[in-house]
Amino acid sequence: MNNVLEDPSAPSPAADGRALRWEAHRAERRRTLIKTARRAVHTLGCAASMEEIAAASGTSKSVFYRYFGDKAGLQKAMGEMAVARMQEKIVEAGRTAVSARSGLRAMVSAYLQMAETSPNVYLFVTGQLGDGGPGQIDTALSSFFDTITAMMDSAVRDYLAGREVPPQASATAQYWPTAALGMIRAAGERWIAAPPGPGKPTEEQMTDQLTAWLFDGIGYDRGHLPPTPPATPSNHEKETQ
Structure with a gap:
């Protein structure tokens, strides 16, 4: 005889199975909507409305609202x-990188490729919208940047540990990863906004240039600057001397 008392309020295994299948279906449907929305924004532009996105995706606006709440929710999901x-891409590159420099280059390249693949999608998820709407990728980017900053911080410290650098450079190295990421994002956004032409660098050229600016600056110290020459007195100062 089974002496184990069963909780009558507990869901049956069949109910649990149905709930799991429903959650799996809902998650898959959500992923599909994000992908179709991405294609729609890529074609329509970063200022596309929810109605336009839904129509291009072959569904109704109410479906998108059901899964994402509003346009900001869709932006956030696409950004994530x-x-x-x-x-x-960056974690994989970090595993195979043969040097700190190659690892940094992989990070720069991944960011620029994401932006270049579809500037409309990039501008949509970062909130650079034609209607001035706020960006909703910040939370996702913040978590992402925290992870990458930690990776970069470790790489920078390993790099500096094998070199003679001024104490000031070692003390301020903790700020380098954050500054580097800010530079990559700012330069990348200006780069994708630039009109195509012979004067616009390719993704590879931009990646190499940013890597050089960032990596070759590690260990830089203001003490290496030549002394500031004395100011030349102005005519007024000469007259009053």
Whole structure:
């Protein structure tokens, strides 16, 4: 005889199975909507409305609202997917990088490629919208940047540990990863906004240039600057002397 008392309020295994299948279906449907929305924004532009996105995706606006709440929720979901893909590339590059410099270059390249692949999608998820709407990728980017900053911080410290650098450079090295990421994002956004032409660098050229600016600056110290020459007195100062 089974002496184990069963809780009558507990869901049955069949109910649990149905709930799991429903959650899996809902998650898959959500991923599909994000992908179709990305294609729609890529074609329509970063200022596309929810109605336009839904129509291009072959569904209704109410479906998108059901899964994402509003346009800001869709921006955030698309941003999280973009960030996840970029992080995968960088983590994989970090595993195979033969040097700190090659690892940094892989990070710069992944960011620029994400932006260049579809500027409309990039501008949509970062909130650089034609209607001035606020960006919703910040939370996802913040988490992503925290992860990458930690990776970069470790690499920078390992790099500096094998070199003679001024004490001031070692003390301020903790700020370098944050400054580097800010520079990559700012330069990248200006780069994708630039009109195509012979004067616009390729993704590879931009990656190499940013890597050089960032990496070759590690260990830099103001003490290496030549002394500031004395100021030349102005005519007024000469007259009053």
